[in-house]
Amino acid sequence: MNQLLVIVQIAGRRCALSAHDVKSVIELGAITPVPRAADFIAGIAALRSQSLTVIDCRRAIGFDAAPWPTDDRAAVIGNGGHSYALMVDGIEDITTATGEPGQVPGGFGPEWSRIAAGMIETATGPALLIDLPALIAGPDTPRGEIEVAA
Amino acid sequence: MDDLLAEFIAETREMLEASSGEIVAWEADPADRARLDTIFRFVHTVKGNCGFFDFPRLAALSHAAEDALADCRAGRRDPDSAMVSAVLAIIDRIAQMVDAIEAGEELPEDGDDALIAAVNDPRETSANRGQDGVKEGSEPPLHAPASILLERAEDSAAPARRNEIAAAQRTIRLPVELLDRVMSGVSDMVLARNDLAHRLRQAGNQPTIDGPFERLTAILSDVRDAITRMRMQRIETLLNALPRLVRDLSADLGKLVMVDCDGGDVELDREMIETIRDPLTHLIRNAIDHGIEVPSARLASGKREIGLLAIAARQSGNTIAIMISDDGRGLDEKKIAAKAVATGLVSPAERSAMSRDKLLNLIFEPGFSTADSVSNVSGRGVGLDVVRQNLERVGGSIKVSSQPGQGTVFTMQIPLTLSIIAGLTVEVGAQRFAIPQGYVEEIVQASADALDFTRMGEAALVTFRGNRIACLMLADVLGLQGTKTAAGELTLVLLRLASGDLFALAVDRIDSNGDLVVKPLAPAVMKSGLYAGSTLLDDGQPVLLLDVTNIAAQHDLVSDGRARVLQPAEDEAAAPGAAMLRAMLFTDFAGRRCAVRLELVQRIETTPLSAINRSAARPRVVIDGMILPLIGLPEGPLTGDKLRLLRLSDGDCELLHAVREVEDAIVLYAPLIPVPEDPLVEAMTLIDGQPVALIDAHEVFARHGEPPEAAPGARPRCTLPESDWARTILAPLVTSAGYTIVPQNSGDPDVVAIMFDEVFEAAETLGRVPAGPVIRLRDHPAAPAGSATIYRYDRAALLGALAAARRAAIAGASRR
Numbered sequence: 001m002n003q004l005l006v007i008v009q010i011a012g013r014r015c016a017l018s019a020h021d022v023k024s025v026i027e028l029g030a031i032t033p034v035p036r037a038a039d040f041i042a043g044i045a046a047l048r049s050q051s052l053t054v055i056d057c058r059r060a061i062g063f064d065a066a067p068w069p070t071d072d073r074a075a076v077i078g079n080g081g082h083s084y085a086l087m088v089d090g091i092e093d094i095t096t097a098t099g100e101p102g103q104v105p106g107g108f109g110p111e112w113s114r115i116a117a118g119m120i121e122t123a124t125g126p127a128l129l130i131d132l133p134a135l136i137a138g139p140d141t142p143r144g145e146i147e148v149a150a
Numbered sequence: 151m152d153d154l155l156a157e158f159i160a161e162t163r164e165m166l167e168a169s170s171g172e173i174v175a176w177e178a179d180p181a182d183r184a185r186l187d188t189i190f191r192f193v194h195t196v197k198g199n200c201g202f203f204d205f206p207r208l209a210a211l212s213h214a215a216e217d218a219l220a221d222c223r224a225g226r227r228d229p230d231s232a233m234v235s236a237v238l239a240i241i242d243r244i245a246q247m248v249d250a251i252e253a254g255e256e257l258p259e260d261g262d263d264a265l266i267a268a269v270n271d272p273r274e275t276s277a278n279r280g281q282d283g284v285k286e287g288s289e290p291p292l293h294a295p296a297s298i299l300l301e302r303a304e305d306s307a308a309p310a311r312r313n314e315i316a317a318a319q320r321t322i323r324l325p326v327e328l329l330d331r332v333m334s335g336v337s338d339m340v341l342a343r344n345d346l347a348h349r350l351r352q353a354g355n356q357p358t359i360d361g362p363f364e365r366l367t368a369i370l371s372d373v374r375d376a377i378t379r380m381r382m383q384r385i386e387t388l389l390n391a392l393p394r395l396v397r398d399l400s401a402d403l404g405k406l407v408m409v410d411c412d413g414g415d416v417e418l419d420r421e422m423i424e425t426i427r428d429p430l431t432h433l434i435r436n437a438i439d440h441g442i443e444v445p446s447a448r449l450a451s452g453k454r455e456i457g458l459l460a461i462a463a464r465q466s467g468n469t470i471a472i473m474i475s476d477d478g479r480g481l482d483e484k485k486i487a488a489k490a491v492a493t494g495l496v497s498p499a500e501r502s503a504m505s506r507d508k509l510l511n512l513i514f515e516p517g518f519s520t521a522d523s524v525s526n527v528s529g530r531g532v533g534l535d536v537v538r539q540n541l542e543r544v545g546g547s548i549k550v551s552s553q554p555g556q557g558t559v560f561t562m563q564i565p566l567t568l569s570i571i572a573g574l575t576v577e578v579g580a581q582r583f584a585i586p587q588g589y590v591e592e593i594v595q596a597s598a599d600a601l602d603f604t605r606m607g608e609a610a611l612v613t614f615r616g617n618r619i620a621c622l623m624l625a626d627v628l629g630l631q632g633t634k635t636a637a638g639e640l641t642l643v644l645l646r647l648a649s650g651d652l653f654a655l656a657v658d659r660i661d662s663n664g665d666l667v668v669k670p671l672a673p674a675v676m677k678s679g680l681y682a683g684s685t686l687l688d689d690g691q692p693v694l695l696l697d698v699t700n701i702a703a704q705h706d707l708v709s710d711g712r713a714r715v716l717q718p719a720e721d722e723a724a725a726p727g728a729a730m731l732r733a734m735l736f737t738d739f740a741g742r743r744c745a746v747r748l749e750l751v752q753r754i755e756t757t758p759l760s761a762i763n764r765s766a767a768r769p770r771v772v773i774d775g776m777i778l779p780l781i782g783l784p785e786g787p788l789t790g791d792k793l794r795l796l797r798l799s800d801g802d803c804e805l806l807h808a809v810r811e812v813e814d815a816i817v818l819y820a821p822l823i824p825v826p827e828d829p830l831v832e833a834m835t836l837i838d839g840q841p842v843a844l845i846d847a848h849e850v851f852a853r854h855g856e857p858p859e860a861a862p863g864a865r866p867r868c869t870l871p872e873s874d875w876a877r878t879i880l881a882p883l884v885t886s887a888g889y890t891i892v893p894q895n896s897g898d899p900d901v902v903a904i905m906f907d908e909v910f911e912a913a914e915t916l917g918r919v920p921a922g923p924v925i926r927l928r929d930h931p932a933a934p935a936g937s938a939t940i941y942r943y944d945r946a947a948l949l950g951a952l953a954a955a956r957r958a959a960i961a962g963a964s965r966r
Contacts, residue, residue: 032692033581035628036678044675044684044692048338051684051692053672082672138674 003097005120006075007127009089010057011068013112016097016120016127023076023083025091028054040138042087052076052085055136062111062139079136086135095122101129111139158199159252160323165192166245167387170394173238177397180222180229189237190219196244207262208247214266215240236269238394326420329380336370336377337667341690343370348689379417385463385470386414388423392434396459399438406445406456407438413463418470418564425544426472426564429537433474433560434459436534441478441558451555453477469588475559481510481552490515510550514538542699571668573685575661575693576643579630582661584685584695591646593660612642612654619644620707621654627701628680645698653707655698662687668695679704731822733844734796735813735837739784745816745837746845752797752804754812759788768854771806773797779854782808800847803855807845818844866956867892868902869920871909871927875942880904883945887952902955907939923955 004019024047031043031054040059045052054074058065074085101118108116108128117131169192176185193215200209215237221227243265343366350356350363389411400407442448442457449455462473483506490496490512496504516535534548541548546564565571565588572587594614602613603621610621621642624630640656647653666685671694675681682697733745761772762780771780773795780795795806822833822844830853832846868889870876881891884904892901903920905913907928913919925948928939940947 030691032694034675034678034681034694035581035630036680037675038677041674044671044694046686046690046692048341050334051669051671051686053675055674080673082670084672136672136674 005095005097005122005127005129007092007095007122007124008057008075008086009068009092010130011061011063012089014092014125014127015088016122016129017075017077017086017132018129019094021077021132023078025073025075026085028072028074028085028087038138038140045085047076047083047085050083052083054085054087056087057135058087058089060135060138061115077132079132084136093124095124097122114139155203155251158203159248162196162199162244162248165195166241166248167390169241171390171392173234173241174393174397176229177231177234183223186219186223186229190216190223193219193241193244205247205251208244210266211240211243211247211262214269218269233269236265240265240269326381329377333377333381336374337686339370340374341686343367345690381419381421382417383420383423384414385416385418385423385472388427388430389414389461389463392430392461395431395434396438399435400442400457403439404444405438405442407442408456408458410458410460411462412460413465416463416465416470422544422564425540426546426562429540429548429562430461430472430474432534432537433562434461437474437476437478437558437560441476441480443479447479451479470564472562472564473559474562475557477557480554480556480558481513481550483509483554486510486512507551510552513550514548571666572663573666573695574643574663575687576624576641576655576657577659577661578624578628578657581630582687582691582693583624583628583657584666584693585643585645585655585698586682586695587663589645589647589698591644591652594642594644594654610656614644614652614654617652619652619654620705621656622701622705622707623656625656625658627655627705645702647699647702647707651702651707653702655701666695731818733816733818735816735842736796736809737811737813738782739808739810741810742843743813743837743840744843744845745818745835746796746798746807747847748815750798750800750847752799755795755797755806757793757795759791759793762788762793771795773806776804779805780808781805781850781854784808798847798850800851800855803851805851805854807850865890866902867900868904868952869894870904871906876904880942883948884952887949888956889952902952907937923958925951925955 005016006019006022006025008015008017026047028045031045033043034041040056042054042056045054056065058068068089071088071090073091074087075091076083076085078084097120099121101120104119107113108119112128115131115134117129119126120129169189172185172188176182176189179185193212197209197212197216200206200212218227218233218237222229222233227233243262346363347367350359392411393409396407396409437459438457442459443451443453445455448457458477460473460475462475464471464473487501487504487509490509491498491501495512495515501509514534514537516533538548541562541564544564546562548560548562550558550560552558573584574587574590575582575584577583604611610623611618612621613619623640639658641659642654642656643660644652644654668683668685671681671684679700680697681694682700683695684692685695686692732748734748734751735743735745738744755773757771757773762783763770763772763777764783769780769783770777772778778797794809794812796809796812797804797806816837818835818837820836822835824833825831825843828843829849830846831843832848833844834841835844836842866889868884868891870880870884870891872894884891889902894903899921901920901922902925903922904925904927905920907926910919910924910926926937926939927942928934928937929942931941931943933939933941940951942948
């Protein structure tokens with residue numbers, strides 16, 4: 001109920017990340033590009049002695065990053081023993097959820113449905129709750145599991 | 151699981167590992183009390199621990215073994231092989247049960263009673279058994295009766311034993327995860343320190359801060375070393391289990407094998423130890439099954455009945471070499487060849503062109519096994535190819551060498567650790583990448599003409615030392631755009647894969663090299679198959695570590711068939727290459743374009759002008775701490791502060807040729823036209839339509855060459871009279887004549903002795919004339935008639951005598 005959420009803008013939409021998953025928010029320094037990797041991987045960056053895989057969330061969902069501004073801050077999350085930095089349009093605020101995640105009639109559209117855990121009401125309005133493993137997996141991953149969840 | 155239980159399992163495991171080697175050693179020498187005590191302590195501890203938990207079967211088993219061992223300790227019973235086997239069987243069962251307990255499964259099938267009976271059995275008949283044994287001579291008691299008498303005294307060993315246990319507990323068990331956390335913490339500290347160092351440098355010199363900062367740096371590097379070592383484990387933990395394995399295998403196969411482990415104190419990353427456990431076991435199985443012959447065959451071929459299996463671990467730099475050698479029948483070259491041809495690995499023609507060494511290493515090819523019948527020991531479908539694969543996965547390699555009838559040696563090379571490797575940082579485009587140093591064979595500039603960089607369709611080839619090898623453009627491999635460095639400006643990193651294949655990777659330039667702490671990459675990045683990990687450079691920037699093996703595989707550079715097919719062709723290609731006349735092209739200070747045969751050029755040196763001395767008639771230059779003749783200098787004073795020199799060598803002497811500019815290594819195709827009028831020029835030839843003078847090496851070395859200041863041992867030796875005059879005035883002269891001064895009374899016939907005439911005469915009358923040639927000196931310029939002496943200030947005569955003695959010594963040496 002009182003789940004803390006980090007509200008971010010991805011491809012012009014309001015999205016929510018569970019604050020529990022977000023380890024920190026960092027200023028993205030130099031990013032080392034990774035040639036021949038999937039294009040949603042912006043590169044690797046260093047957080048102290050750790051290396052972070054920088055994920056461009058717009059591309060990870062299946063959009064083009066170009067039309068959107070990019071925040072120079074990124075949210076750091078951990079998944080499967082690796083750390084990722086999420087590149088987004090902007091990081092807005094931390095807020096509390098005022099309800100459980102739910103679905104909207106008609107779905108969120110094919111790209112969004114794959115990475116959405118549902119819609120969540122927050123103190124500052126509704127947001128799309130992101131399913132992090134699905135986001136990190138990138139746009140080319142079969143969406144079987146996500147559809148099952150939906 | 152209950153912590154206490156986990157502790158029990160871990161402790162039991164540890165003791166199992168430690169004691170398995172002991173048991174075999176004990177069997178070999180049952181009188182060895184220390185071993186017996188160790189094993190006894192193990193079963194005793196297990197029994198005791200079982201009291202805390204409800205493991206009645208474990209308790210019964212350990213109790214039975216303890217009883218039997220206690221009898222041995224008390225001398226009531228002599229350990230024979232049946233009993234050792236029974237005790238071993240119980241220990242095995244204990245290990246199985248511990249595994250089952252940890253997995254939370256039911257304990258394995260009941261069979262404990264049989265085991266307990268086996269270990270107890272002989273005791274019931276022990277009363278008459280001993281006598282029977284003596285009569286038949288089949289199973290003599292292994293304990294001497296005297297040891298029984300000593301038995302009581304042995305009880306005093308009990309307190310000492312307790313101390314040992316206390317000592318053993320000075321170690322603690324830690325989760326690897328915690329170690330990793332500490333390690334990454336230290337890495338963070340190192341980066342923070344680097345950052346701080348950077349800022350301090352910017353702020354300028356601050357003595358009050360610099361001191362403590364230096365100390366911090368030193369402490370940090372200490373801590374870092376210690377942390378790195380924390381992950382290390384002695385390879386002993388792996389070797390300890392081997393005697394037991396060897397014993398069981400050899401018993402199964404009816405062979406006698408003695409095992410000799412060496413180098414147990416070599417330390418290795420604990421994860422690496424796990425990685426090599428299976429390959430090592432496999433090789434040992436192989437050695438015993440296929441290598442070592444049955445005792446009768448060994449005796450027939452004049453060897454000792456007992457085969458020797460030696461396992462040695464050695465550390466050299468960043469790698470560990472583990473040698474597994476047996477003194478068995480060796481690998482059968484014909485059989486391997488026949489098998490390789492039969493399975494289509496090589497064609498008969500290739501086979502006949504292959505060296506023995508190459509042929510033997512075919513056994514690591516996939517789908518190869520020489521065993522005619524599949525025994526239960528080796529040949530379980532896991533071949534040596536899997537061994538090689540497993541080792542290559544962690545950046546190791548394996549090779550085999552063998553002498554027929556003498557034995558076989560397998561050599562495994564493995565990196566010390568997975569997490570810290572020596573690496574080379576290269577730059578391509580604007581980006582840096584790291585390459586594990588282990589793969590790097592050599593670094594060459596692509597501009598060198600000898601490399602003969604050619605494009606064949608999309609592929610690129612270079613000729614390196616007469617071999618044509620594939621060349622990958624790193625920029626193309628990575629799909630980097632806009633990095634079209636001209637082919638001539640590329641730097642080639644020659645990489646040798648574990649399989650022996652060589653290929654070149656073209657990069658823009660080499661950045662640096664050093665130890666890299668490798669971090670794993672996220673799966674999405676790994677998917678590209680080009681990277682093995684990431685690492686942070688000193689400036690905190692992350693770089694990607696290239697997965698060299700995979701990159702080569704993606705470009706079909708490791709297919710084994712192809713490497714072999716190419717081999718003979720390369721040899722042929724090398725032959726005409728050797729006949730080609732290659733030369734180093736340069737411009738001398740007179741502005742002439744000259745060439746010198748490439749074979750003569752040792753190196754291109756760049757030296758500061760301060761290293762050149764022109765005070766003598768001939769200029770000299772100091773290179774690598776040696777004073778060498780220098781030719782080719784311009785008449786006037788030198789400008790600039792550095793000089794380029796070609797270091798030429800005829801094998802013995804070296805000299806340096808100053809050049810204005812080194813151009814390139816070239817192949818001389820045009821005919822050579824002799825130039826008799828200039829002795830220093832061998833011939834003129836055309837290169838790109840321009841005349842070039844080829845230096846006459848014979849003349850140059852004849853005129854300017856000086857034998858190098860060889861090691862003292864190679865120079866003629868000389869003894870001097872005992873006087874200040876000799877030490878201060880005579881010695882420099884003798885030394886400059888090329889002699890080394892040695893103490894007197896060496897008695898060596900090669901040593902020239904310089905003596906004052908009166909001393910010589912005294913020695914002559916005493917019959918103690920030096921063995922070698924003698925130069926006699928006199929004090930007065932005027933020589934007495936018929937005297938074979940030299941006035942001590944007659945420089946010319948002295949030098950003449952020394953030179954003559956030297957020639958005689960050289961002639962003498964060449965006669966021998």
